[in-house]
Amino acid sequence: MPRNERTVLVTGGSRGIGAATALLCAREGWAVAVNYTRDAAAARSVVQTIQAAGGQAFALQADVADEAQVLAMFARIDAELPRLAGLVNNAGVIDLGARVDEMSVERLQRMFGVNIVGSFVCAREALRRMSTRHGGLGGAIVNLSSAAARIGAPGMYVDYAASKGAIDTFTLGLAREVASEGVRVNGVRPGIIDTDIHAAGGLPDRAHQSASLIPMQRPGTADEIAQAIVWLLSDAASYTTGATIDVTGGR
Numbered sequence: 001m002p003r004n005e006r007t008v009l010v011t012g013g014s015r016g017i018g019a020a021t022a023l024l025c026a027r028e029g030w031a032v033a034v035n036y037t038r039d040a041a042a043a044r045s046v047v048q049t050i051q052a053a054g055g056q057a058f059a060l061q062a063d064v065a066d067e068a069q070v071l072a073m074f075a076r077i078d079a080e081l082p083r084l085a086g087l088v089n090n091a092g093v094i095d096l097g098a099r100v101d102e103m104s105v106e107r108l109q110r111m112f113g114v115n116i117v118g119s120f121v122c123a124r125e126a127l128r129r130m131s132t133r134h135g136g137l138g139g140a141i142v143n144l145s146s147a148a149a150r151i152g153a154p155g156m157y158v159d160y161a162a163s164k165g166a167i168d169t170f171t172l173g174l175a176r177e178v179a180s181e182g183v184r185v186n187g188v189r190p191g192i193i194d195t196d197i198h199a200a201g202g203l204p205d206r207a208h209q210s211a212s213l214i215p216m217q218r219p220g221t222a223d224e225i226a227q228a229i230v231w232l233l234s235d236a237a238s239y240t241t242g243a244t245i246d247v248t249g250g251r
Contacts, residue, residue, distance in 0.1 A: 005082050006031065006086070008030045009086070010022045011064055013035050014046060017226060018035075018090040019042070020225065021088055021225075023050065024226045031056040032050060032058075046059070065117055065118045087142070088141075088229055089167075094160050119167060143170065145188065145244055147191040147192075148164055186242070187245070188229050189247065215249060220247060
């Protein structure tokens with residue numbers, strides 16, 4: 001498709017995997033809506049990098065766990081960017097390592113509100129714009145899961161792992177629900193990736209300290225995850241839906 005005639009929304013696009021995905025999407029000719037929750041400066045930096053290379057991008061603040069904020073974000077995309085044809089459900093949170101018998105309801109509500117409900121609501125709004133059932137021209141959704149969904153993260157992040165297990169099921173079910181409506185839905189399941197999400201979990205050096213657990217003996221990079229995401233968004237993946245790709249270094 002000609003440059004900048006379609007938009008991809010990358011939630012949590014101001015840093016880490018989201019920022020790498022936004023930058024690579026722009027290089028592939030997408031207009032990019034860069035969603036962020038709090039770090040406006042980081043989102044602006046991603047947008048400025050895209051614009052400096054001749055691309056089109058826009059920073060949009062919204063907490064994906066808040067439906068009203070999500071609706072306002074999509075309304076701005078409708079008004080200010082080309083038609084929406086892609087969604088990367090990347091926004092997610094983690095918490096300090098804890099056992100299940102130590103977890104508060106507040107922690108669980110935040111975890112599931114952002115990681116699960118946020119992904120559902122963003123997908124719902126994207127489908128209302130992309131699905132042929134709603135008069136759309138089709139598109140693609142990529143949901144970010146985690147290798148934790150397979151491993152369970154005992155003693156650390158069982159709640160996070162459970163939220164990503166839900167995303168795996170969501171990806172499969174939604175893909176089959178809309179397969180005849182011009183929308184493909186796939187997932188990417190990163191392993192241990194060298195981003196600052198580990199600091200949010202209280203273990204800033206976890207990626208490199210865990211290298212011995214990975215068959216390739218190193219953590220992955222945000223760019224390596226972005227490559228898989230952008231392929232799934234692209235026409236090169238036109239017959240792929242309902243798949244979740246492990247990008248884990250063999251773990």
